[in-house]
Amino acid sequence: MTESYGTLSPTPRLLLGPGPSQIAPRVLRACATPLLGYLDPEYLTLMDQTQTLLRTVFQTENAWTMCVPGTGMAGMEAALINAFEPGDDIVICVNGVFGERMVNVAQRAGARVTRVDAEWGTAVQPDQVSEALRGVKAKVVAIVHAETSTGVLQPLEEISRVVHEAGALLLVDCVTSLGGIPVEVDARGIDIAYSGTQKCLGAPPSLAPLTMSAAAVEAFQARKTPVQSFYLDAGEIWRYWGPERAYHQTGMINMLYALREALLIIQEEGLEARFARHRQNQQALIAGLEAMGLQPAVADPALRLPSLTTVLVPDGADDQAVRGGLIAKYGIEIGGGMGKYAGKAWRIGLMGYGSQRSNVMLLLSALGDLLKNERVDEGLAAASAAYTA
Template identity: 50%
Template structure:
């Protein structure tokens, strides 16, 4: 007889890392809904509704807008593997861990990849990108909007126009921005954008909403050779999500239920209100973290509200502190990735979790944890600074 593990009883957590964030309770409830078939007329209607809400969140009219049936990085792969063919030129802008990932994925398509880098925590100057576009004339330029490894917020409002001067398609990693900060696909002329379900949209991880402009779809439709991936081949998936609703793969029903409910929550709040909420809670958290002596890793002019990466103070044990936060307070924050491993902590205030109670609790807990690790922290200073921000009129 095999050993059968016991009932599922995880400890309660407050997920303030780089994602997943806590799913909204309404989303968890939606997932208990019994299944429909993936070709049931009622499910097809739920797909339509979900697609229309993704369009609203992306601020786009793009027909080709739907969730890839896999997690966020699958969206990155979908964008690159559909737009690039062997021998094509691509420029990837890397300012952190996820830019590096994009370089790896673009390389696997057989494209010739040119890499642009700035130090971690910085963002790209559009003039530098212009020079590279002029020189390389790539089919695709890839860039991360919200770099989750550093907390840096890349300005991309003018980048689409710039790329189109050179007949280049702009691929944007919006995994950590959608639902937290504005992403205006049509106004900014973005060509292929991907995000995830488990951050700004307040759902569990498992889906990657993407959108492709008609300009990008023209490239997909005129490929010379088949896409290297079958599962991510838009020319095939579009038979299911794109119109005919013909079978491609079996849609992940419960995750679509979850995403639909998460999007309803987002739109009920309204995008502007949601973005303002993220900014306000960020200001409070930042005031608190700085009051207890922590400094941000990203360029202050380009700090993401939803992802606060701060330097671990000298002499403080990274892992021990995060363990104490988890075990004593049920709070998860993120460690550093790549170059920032052991150097930074990442505190996410995303979607459902961007709220005063998260801010005040994580500050109070961090004060205690840092103090018990030997830092010179005056109890209550961080919390008081955050409360000061909340006391200000909006």
């Protein structure tokens, strides 16, 4: 006898963690639109539109702008393994879990990795990168723009200059920044950038937008060895996304519908307005938390990510009990700390559709309740004032 599992009916949650983030009902409806074949002319038009919208959000004119099938990690693997060949030197900046992941991925793929480490909660400094590049003729320098494990926003301009002076390519993880924070691929001279759909872009997980500059494409085409993964070979993916329209893998049909819808929402809102909204909600959240006596984990306000705030678990509070209480009593998910921050910090995401004043106020109230925080009214007042400042 087969057990009856019932219909699919997940309990509603407010996703205010490190991702996936809240999704606009319009985007969910787009997922439920009937399938087309992956080479249907109508579907190809939708791919073209998605590509154009992605260029806008990446702030680039790069021809090679496409989606790697898979989540942000597929983007990371693809970006790295297409950028170097086994035995090449590469510099990787590490100030959190995702920089560490890049090292792991690059070493498995046979790169000779030189690390540039910075303290968690701080940014990598350009002179550290310069020094590393004096010691090694690197083909690529890889760095995370928005370190989701620490909540640090990495400044890129000066590092980009240093990298290009040394004749290397700049590869940037934009998983937690694209669609919420300016990425400015062209203006900042980023050669390879990848992201994920489930954070500030506001779509479900499963696609990894990737863009490559003319210099990155030229380096790719000059490779002496094929990329060891057929599935993640940017040249093969481009044969499907580019003019050739060759079969590479079955298109992620419904997920592309969702991403296109999410990108249309971004277009309607306007990039500048969207960036300002993310910044304003983050500032209100931090003002509220600080007024309640909580402390952001990133000391320098200029380095705090608009899309993800790390806050130290206050003395005497039980990390898991508070996060469990948020789910059980309020249906709110926030993230626990990762790596060095495990048990020590919470990660609060205000990304895409989830970056809203109502969510900020609700979360502050819920945290105030669970922490039995006597200053919750001050917290709400400070957050509210941040909207009128």
